[in-house]
Amino acid sequence: MHTSTLTNWQYRQSGKSEWKNSRPGATTEIHPDLLYNNEISDPFIDMNEKQVQWIGETNWEYRTTFKASSASFKNNVLVFEGLDTFAKVYLNNTPILTTENMFREYRVDITQYLKPDNELLIEFESGIVKARQLEKEAGLGKLASFNGGSERLHARKAQYHYGWDWGPVLITCGPYKPVKFISYDTLIKDVYVKVDVDNLTVAKIDIQTELETDAPTKLDYIILDPEGAVIEEFTQDVSESATVSKKVTINNPQLWYPFSHGEQPLYTVQVSTTSQTITKRIGIRKVELIQESLIDQSGSSFYFKINNVPVYSTGSNWIPAHSFQTSLTAKDYSEWLQLAVNGHQNMIRIWGGGYYEQDIFYEECDRLGIMVWQDFMFACGQYPGDAKFIANVAAEAEHQLKRLRNHCCLTIYAGNNEDYQVAEQCGLEWDPSDLSGDYSHTTFPARTIYENTLPKLVQKLQSDVPYHPGSPWGGDGTADPTIGDMHQWNVWHGSQEKYQNWYKLGGRFVSEFGMEALPNRKTYEQCITDSTELYPQSETVDHHNKADGFERRLALYVIENIKVQGLDFDSWIYATQLMQAECLGYAYRCWRREWRGDGKRYNGGTIVWQINDCWPVASWSLVDFYRRPKLAYYSVKRESKPVGVGIYRYEKRDGEIVEDAKFGAAFDYRPKTFSVDIWGVNANTEDLPATLKVDIYEVATGEKLKSLPDQEVVLTGNSTTEVIKDLDIPSDKHVVVHGYFVSKGEVIASAGDWPQPLKYLKFNDRKVDFKVEDGSVSLSSDKPIKGVEILVDRDVFLQDNGFDLFPGQVHKVEAPQLKKSDKVGVRYYK
Structure with missing residues (x-):
């Protein structure tokens, strides 16, 4: 057997220019290649995106050469792991392949075309011109689409390339995944380690090996436990091409859990012939989607059990981390996913408008213990559903399921992102009572894909992972808060x-919600070269914000909530980030409270939109393109900790609770009072004894008004525990309530509840004392302080930021990269 990955690619505009060398490496894309050879300006800088639109309207060619091995093999194959998207492939001037799906792998037997020296040429048609042609040929007119042009719906290409409300229009192309030349007599084409662990004390392993051979051969198997010790080692004789099943039992297996609930032991399975070894790292786990009746509310739950343990999902949505996938490295993925773990996010949702992620993404999630919600690649549109389109999608899904199914991190597959929502909002034909499975005659034909094609393939190829027709989906429409998951965009959109009002806007599982904020000033300084454009309303700053109506919406939420003293750039960035942090933290706190134990798991997960960006932009991300966390990253981190304290304040008028937040409601001058509820969160499976301490301060003076008597509590394992209900607090002045749990003499959770909106508050005579050491900053104050941000003159990752300070406590922030000599400052809300 001989395997080589083709390298040394060259590219050119189709038939019009000289060949240029691509970037060094096995895979490539046209925009990064042009940038590498200084033929274009960086589309991420200034407004250069506008100047490179011609690239997406142009056809491009790639070529390389390779030698055929002198050895005589019966089979010679080219494997195209990913071509983006509409490609015609020629080997030695002979057409061998036409493609129309960037998510599929293509294999071509080239034995009859081989020469000692070979030239491979790939012609890529414009992804937007071809999509427009397909749209016209379909004869359906312009189908409904949110974001991007309607032509994108006809292209099995990453939809965000066509532009999104956080991403640029950069329609790239190229052999973006490896192209391999394989010569063989015997080939292991696939290994699937199917795990059945319904009885957690016994794991039934079925190693299914797809073998292609022209002669009798042997398969050698080795199974290693997570410590590397051999569990079993054996050989299987195989006489012909077949899928060979070999079953093994592992007693008392070490079980894989999300990091929030346990360890991540990975077993190793190796299958070999004399010339090839395939290695799979597998986790043994059982995953269930629980949709059960509730004790005292309508509808049903929506949460996951891992190994029979209910798991509350705290996490974020993932979009592609770059506009050009080939520009990402394994290190990039590792650092991004480590940020999620550091932020106590145990689930990542791979959104349906990008692509099925690279292998390293899932490998890291296996290793780190992150559950993966995997959308199929459909987003915000009325997709076609004709036989040809469905066949193309089916081949795509089969390839991706086979590629992904050995990863224990996979927790759920969802058929699409918001396509049912599009159907609702655009009045498409959708009869939930019609379960025929064929909807080609309706104006919502892609429903056939989501409710027939995909679930059948998931059941056939990876039946241990639940399937969900879409996101959001369930109940009486996509906005039903009592059944299924929901996208809650009535804040911002x-x-x-x-x-x-987040407390009343939740649902059984909130898989999208968010709030926009500007990124770090350093990020703007990296992507805007004209320093005179570094102000909040500049044309270039606006260009790096793709959200429709963002000027009004961002101003609305900032002005409603945050005191803005001047509109200089730094102040505006801080104001938007503090507002986003308060907004998202508030949502997590309200919804996580509803994880109330067996029969009362009214909310099973909170997945924020979004963790990352694909270019430098103001967006809903928690962390900007250059991996600089916004303040919201830290507020979400604090609310997602395994142990937490929650405080909720509500207003009463004439003794009745005011249901909606209406700051200074006109002409309602009835006397008002305020009360708070306080509860504890314990994501650990064991009960936790603790002491609740509560202090109440006047905001303006910083004076402590009272401390409640200590209250001994037991925080119930894997649940929330109500501790104080309807506690009256002073209503004649602005007060902040500071609650914290102490265990074994240490503060294990802390939270402050401030009057809303924050813009009405005055902070007189405030000062933060801080001390910088190698690896940490320690901060304190003798009065309550809101939104303390540590500022460092260079990029240093801080374990906490944007936090509140209360008297009597020293807040130590770990920062391993920090040096005592660094220039450090602080700012806070005033």
Whole structure:
């Protein structure tokens, strides 16, 4: 057997220019190649995106050469792991392949075309011109689409390339995944280690090996436990091409858990012939989607059990981390996913408008213990559903399921992102009672894919992972908060509710919600070269914000909530980030409270939109393109900790609770009072004894008004525990309530509840004392302080930021990269 990955690619505009060398490496894309050879300006800088639109309208060619081995093999194959997207492939001037799906792998037997020296040429048609042609040929007119042009719906290509409300229009192309030349007599084409662990004390392993051979051969198997010790070693004789099943039993297996609930032991399975070894790292785990009746509410739950343990999902949505996938390295993925773990995010949702992620993504999630919600690649559109389109999708899904199914991190597959929502909002034909499975005659034909094609393939190829027809989906429409998952966009989009109403806007599982904020000033300085453009309303700053109506919406939420003293760039960045942090933290706190134990798991997960960006931009991300966390990253981290304290304040008028946040409601001058509830969160499976301490301070003076008597509590394992209900607090002045749990003499959780909106508060005579050491900053104050941000003159990762300070406590922030000599400052809300 001989395997080589083709390298030394060259590219050119189709038939019009000289060949240029691509970037060094096995895979390539046209925009990064042009940038590598200084033929274009960086589309991420200034407004250069506008100047490179011609690239997406142009056809491009790639070529390389390779030698055929002198050895005589019966089979010679070219494997194209990913071509983006509409390609015609020629080997030695002979056409051998036409492609129309960037998510599929293509294999071509080239034995009859081989020469000692070979030239491979790939012609890529413009992804947007071809999509427009397909749209016209379909004869369906312009189908409904949110974001991007309607032509994208006809292209099995990453949809965000066509532009999104956080991403640029950069329609790239190229052999973006490896192209391999394989010569063989015997080939292991696939290994699937199917795990059945319904009885957690016994794991039944079925090693299914797809073998292609022209002669009798032997398969050698080795199974290693997580410590590297051999569990079993054996040989299987195989006489012909077949899928060979070999079953093994592992007693008392070490079980894989998300990092929030246990360890991540990985077993090793090796299958070999004399010339090839395939290695799979597998985790043994059982995953279930629990949709059960609730004790005292309508609808049903929506949460996951891992190895029979209910797991509350705290996490974020993942979009592609770059506009050009080939520009990402394994290190990039590792650092991004480590940020999620550091932020106590145990689930990542791979959104349906990008691509099925690279192998390293899932390998890292296996290793780190991150559950993966995997969308199929459909987003925000009325997709076609004709036989040809469905066949193309089916081949795509089969390839991806076979590629991904050995990864224990996979927790759920969802058929699409918001396509049912599009159907609702655009009045498409959708009869939930019609379960025929064929909807080609309706204006919502892709429903056939989501409810027939995909679930059958998941059941056939990876039946241990639940399938969900879409996101959001379930109940009486996609906005039903009582059944299925929901996307809650009535804050920012929709009715533009005050975020203080999050408590009543939740559902059984909130898989999208968010709030926009500007990124770090350093990020703007990296992507904007004209220093005179570094102000909040500049044309270039606006260009790096793709959200429709962002000027009004961002101003609305900032002005409603945050005191803005001047509109200089730094102040505006801080104001938007503090507002985003308060908004998202408030949502996590309200919804996580509803994880109330067996029969009362009213909310099973909170997945924020989004963790990352694909270019330098103001967006809903927690962390900007250059991996600089916004303050919201830290507020979400604090609310996602295994042990937490929650405080919720509500207003009463004439003794009745005011249901909606209405700051200074006109002409309602009835006397008002305030009360708070306080509860504890314990994600650990064991009960935790603790002491609740509560201090109440006047905001303006910083004076402590009272401390409640210590209260001994037991925080119930894997649940929330109500501790104080309807506690009256002073209503004649602005007060902040500081609650914290102490265990064994240490503070294990802390939270402050401030009057809303924050813009009405005055902070007189405030000062933060801080001390910088190698690896940490320690901060304190003798009065309550809101939103303390540590500023360092260079990029240093801080374990906490944007936090509140209360008297009597020293807040130590770990920062391993920090040096005592670094220039460090602080700012805080005033």
